Amino acid sequence: MTPRDKLTLASLQKMKRDGAPISMLTAYDYPCAQILEEAGVECILVGDSAAQVVLGHNSTLQIDVDFLVTLAAAVRRGAPSAYLVGDMPYMSYHVNHEEAIRNAGRFMRDAGCDCVKIEGDRRIAKTIKRMSAATIPVMAHLGLRPQAVHQLGGYRAQGRDADGAQRLIDDARRLEDAGACALLLEAVPPEPAQAIAEATELPVIGCGAGPHCDGHVLVLHDMLGISEGLLPRFVKQYGNVRTDIRNAVDGYLSEVRSGKYPAPEHTYKGSKMQDAR
Numbered sequence: 001m002t003p004r005d006k007l008t009l010a011s012l013q014k015m016k017r018d019g020a021p022i023s024m025l026t027a028y029d030y031p032c033a034q035i036l037e038e039a040g041v042e043c044i045l046v047g048d049s050a051a052q053v054v055l056g057h058n059s060t061l062q063i064d065v066d067f068l069v070t071l072a073a074a075v076r077r078g079a080p081s082a083y084l085v086g087d088m089p090y091m092s093y094h095v096n097h098e099e100a101i102r103n104a105g106r107f108m109r110d111a112g113c114d115c116v117k118i119e120g121d122r123r124i125a126k127t128i129k130r131m132s133a134a135t136i137p138v139m140a141h142l143g144l145r146p147q148a149v150h151q152l153g154g155y156r157a158q159g160r161d162a163d164g165a166q167r168l169i170d171d172a173r174r175l176e177d178a179g180a181c182a183l184l185l186e187a188v189p190p191e192p193a194q195a196i197a198e199a200t201e202l203p204v205i206g207c208g209a210g211p212h213c214d215g216h217v218l219v220l221h222d223m224l225g226i227s228e229g230l231l232p233r234f235v236k237q238y239g240n241v242r243t244d245i246r247n248a249v250d251g252y253l254s255e256v257r258s259g260k261y262p263a264p265e266h267t268y269k270g271s272k273m274q275d276a277r
């Protein structure tokens with residue numbers, strides 16, 4: 001495989017201008033990152049969804065900077081040329097700007113991320129301004145913001161009525177003006193998503209935001225068929241990896257129990273032990 005050029009913000013901006021769809025998936029470990037890199041995925045998000053799909057929590061709130069920076073560094077080792085987005089976890093950018101900049105700096109310096117992502121509406125404009133001034137590119141996550149689940153009253157699609165859609169469009173403009181480098185829209189109807197994507201030069205990545213965004217993202221475990229339970233309606237499963245893993249484990253169990261594994265070819269040859277009892 002010939003190594004590709006490093007994906008940068010300029011590459012994503014060019015893809016948008018050329019109308020070339022940007023692919024983005026989450027990853028949380030080295031081997032999966034290698035697979036995404038080999039496949040040519042442009043963007044990888046080390047999402048705080050790790051709290052759910054890796055750690056088994058029931059929301060994204062229970063994960064911290066140390067853990068996500070460690071995962072992001074592993075993903076970077078596996079995917080050196082992808083555009084790597086580090087997701088800033090709950091309460092890592094809310095308390096004050098200094099803390100936000102320090103935490104974001106860890107994703108950039110210690111993990112080699114290309115930008116960080118933070119969730120919020122117009123109320124995080126100042127935070128984005130301060131982070132950008134500190135040379136940290138920020139992707140702003142609008143629409144359904146899972147870190148605000150208790151405020152939003154559940155995981156509900158956003159911007160579904162005219163007022164909500166207009167508010168979303170205004171929020172996007174405010175965050176662009178504040179210096180955001182890209183937008184991520186989660187669980188919003190296609191109409192406001194299209195209006196936002198057409199009104200800005202920023203790459204707009206949709207996650208359940210219809211076909212008109214500049215790119216699309218899914219949680220890897222959801223699209224591979226590893227996650228169990230009810231998934232959001234925008235998720236499409238492209239594999240059934242949970243069943244594949246289960247079949248492999250069942251095969252191993254049955255061969256261990258029947259004595260078929262390990263066979264001679266899995267066994268080291270050594271000097272014959274004389275009279276070994």
Ligand code: KIV
Nearest residue numbers: 026047048049207219
């Ligand atoms: O944490 C995450 O995985 C996300 C999704 C939008 C993909 O933020």
